[in-house]
Amino acid sequence: MGDQASRLREQMSLWLKAQRAGSDAMSDDGGRAVDASSAPVFAIMSGKGGVGKTNLCVNLALAFAEDGVRVLLVDADAGFADVEILFDSTPLLTLWDVAAGAPMEEALLAPRPHVDVLAGGSGRFFDEVDDTAWNRLWRGIANVSPRYACVLVDCAPGVHAFGERMLRQGAHPICVVTPEPTAITDGYALLKWMRVKKLGVEPWLVVNRAKSRAEADDTAARLVDAAAKFLNMQVAYAGWIRDDPALVKSVMARRPLLQLVPGSPAASGYRQLARWVRERARPAGRGADGEETAR
Numbered sequence: 001m002g003d004q005a006s007r008l009r010e011q012m013s014l015w016l017k018a019q020r021a022g023s024d025a026m027s028d029d030g031g032r033a034v035d036a037s038s039a040p041v042f043a044i045m046s047g048k049g050g051v052g053k054t055n056l057c058v059n060l061a062l063a064f065a066e067d068g069v070r071v072l073l074v075d076a077d078a079g080f081a082d083v084e085i086l087f088d089s090t091p092l093l094t095l096w097d098v099a100a101g102a103p104m105e106e107a108l109l110a111p112r113p114h115v116d117v118l119a120g121g122s123g124r125f126f127d128e129v130d131d132t133a134w135n136r137l138w139r140g141i142a143n144v145s146p147r148y149a150c151v152l153v154d155c156a157p158g159v160h161a162f163g164e165r166m167l168r169q170g171a172h173p174i175c176v177v178t179p180e181p182t183a184i185t186d187g188y189a190l191l192k193w194m195r196v197k198k199l200g201v202e203p204w205l206v207v208n209r210a211k212s213r214a215e216a217d218d219t220a221a222r223l224v225d226a227a228a229k230f231l232n233m234q235v236a237y238a239g240w241i242r243d244d245p246a247l248v249k250s251v252m253a254r255r256p257l258l259q260l261v262p263g264s265p266a267a268s269g270y271r272q273l274a275r276w277v278r279e280r281a282r283p284a285g286r287g288a289d290g291e292e293t294a295r
Contacts, residue, residue, distance in 0.1 A: 038142050038145045038146065039072075039145040039146065039148045039149060039150050039151055040150050040151070040172065040281055041141070041145075041150070041151040041153060041166070041169075041170065041171040041172070042150060042151065042152050042153065042171065042172050042173075042174050042277070043153045043155050043163065043166045043167060043171040043172065043173050043174065044056065044057045044060075044152060044153060044154050044155060044174050044176065045155045045157075045163060045173050045174065045175050045176070045190060046155075046157045046158075046175065046176045046177065046183075046186075046187070046190070047157065047158065047175075047177070047183065047185075047186025047187040047188070047189050047190035048157050048158065048182060048183055048186040048187075049157040049158075050157075051157075051176050051177060051178045051183050051208055051209070052176065052178070052208040052209055052241070052247070053154065053155075053157065053176045053208075054075075054077070054082045054083060054086065054154050055086065055247060055250075055251070055256075055257070056176055056206065056208060056241065056270070056273075057073065057083070057152055057154040058073070058083060058086050058087070058154075058256050059256050059257050059258050059266075059267070059270040060152060060270055060273060060274055060277075061073045061115050061152055062112060062115065062256050062258040062259065062270075063258060063270045063271045063273070063274035064114070064149065064150070064274050064278070065112060065113060065114035065115050066258070066271070067274075067278075068114060069114065069149045069150075069278070070114045070115075070116075070147065070148050070149055071114065071115050071116070071148055071149065071150055071151070071152060072108075072116050072117075072118070072141070072144065072145065072148045072150075072151045072152070073115060073116070073117045073118070073151075073152050073154065074095065074117075074118045074141065074151060074152070074153045074154065075095065075117065075118065075119050075120035075154050076095060076120060076153050076154060076155050076156065076162060076166075077120050077154055077155065077156040077157075078094070078095055078096055078120040078121055078156070080120075080156070081094070081095075081119060081120025081121055083117055083119060083120065083154060084109070084117070084119045084120070084121075085254060086250075086251065086254060086255075086256055087109070087111035087112070087117065087254075087256070088111075088254035088255065089109050089111045089117070089119070091107070091109055091117075091119035091121065092106075092107075093106055093107035093119075094107065094118070094119045094120060094121030095107075095118055095119065095120050095121065095137065096120075096121050097121075098118065098136065098137055098140045099129065099133040099134070099136050099137040100133065100136070101136060103140075104118070104140030104141070104143060104144055105144070107119075107140075108144070112256075112259075116148070118141075120154075129161060129162050129165065134165055138165075138169060150277075150281065153166060153171060158186075158190075159189075159190065159193045164197060164199070167194070167197075167199045167201055168199065172201065172203075172204070173194065173201055173203040173204070174203070174204045174205075174206060174238065174277075175187060175190055175191065175203045175204070175205050175206070175235075176206050176208050177205065177206070177207055177208065177219065177223065178207065178208050178209045178210070178219075179207065179209070179210055179211075179215050179216070179218075179219045184219060184222065184223065187205075187223055188223060188226055188227070191203060191223070191227050191231060191233060191235065192231060194233070195231045195232075195233050202233070202234045202235065202236065203233075203235050203236070204235070204236045204237075204238040204277075205220055205223060205224065205235050205236065205237050205238060206238050206239055206240065206241065206273060207219045207220050207237075207239075207240040207241070208240070208241045209241065209242075209243040210240050210241070210242060210243060211242070211243050212242075213240065216240030217237075217240075220237040220240070221237075223235060224236075224237055238273060238276050238277065239269065239272055239273040239276050240269060241266050241269035241270065241273070242265040242266050242268075242269055243266075244257070244264050244265050244266035244267075246260070246261040246264040246265075246266065246267075247264075247266055249261065257270070258270060258271075
């Protein structure tokens with residue numbers, strides 16, 4: 001996991017340098033440079049639907065925002081996009097429009113302080129991503145990413161060409177499972193797919209909707225051990241989120257859990273996960289806010 005963590009810290013370090021320099025670098029076509037100043041991208045993935053991936057993505061973004069960290073949240077589950085619903089927002093332009101050539105700046109929503117969203121568009125299906133559409137979309141994300149500390153991409157469940165493109169472009173996978181046998185089986189299948197595709201990633205694992213820490217730890221251990229034994233893959237256990245009835249209330253209210261019931265057990269789990277991610281993406285020798293730390 002050392003090499004992957006080093007790459008993430010390097011990305012964060014480059015982002016901080018770009019922020020201090022004003023991010024003035026420009027590409028040949030007039031857009032921002034897409035390499036040195038780009039923020040790290042995290043692809044939130046799952047082997048199956050219904051594991052709470054979108055709620056995790058939304059609340060993780062808000063957990064970052066609570067600490068003043070600016071985040072871009074991309075809803076890539078096009079056609080079945082729920083991020084806009086959880087924020088009770090109505091987008092005029094979506095990921096589909098950006099891929100078709102619409103300006104990224106015009107498509108972004110700002111539903112909460114420090115959180116911007118590129119909506120997926122519920123009911124607008126994005127079956128295939130050809131090279132031209134992908135390049136437009138990725139350039140749009142890369143061009144705006146210097147203003148953010150990180151980019152969270154809520155991917156569609158299962159395996160698909162879009163997810164493969166994201167990972168080959170350098171996004172780091174965060175895999176979400178629950179203790180249910182079907183979720184564990186499909187979660188392992190997702191890891192195997194990454195291995196078969198030779199994506200060269202070392203995924204982070206989050207156990208969602210666990211009834212206890214012991215249940216979450218047991219679920220994680222089974223997947224981490226199986227990946228090491230049968231796939232020769234290192235998987236890091238990032239944390240767990242408690243099964244929380246308050247989450248259902250938040251969905252019905254169209255308000256993220258961290259805002260509706262900020263003191264709930266699941267909300268605490270989201271904040272702990274945000275700290276875990278930030279700690280591993282933090283440049284060496286710097287604090288979470290980018291300031292130099294004592295040596």
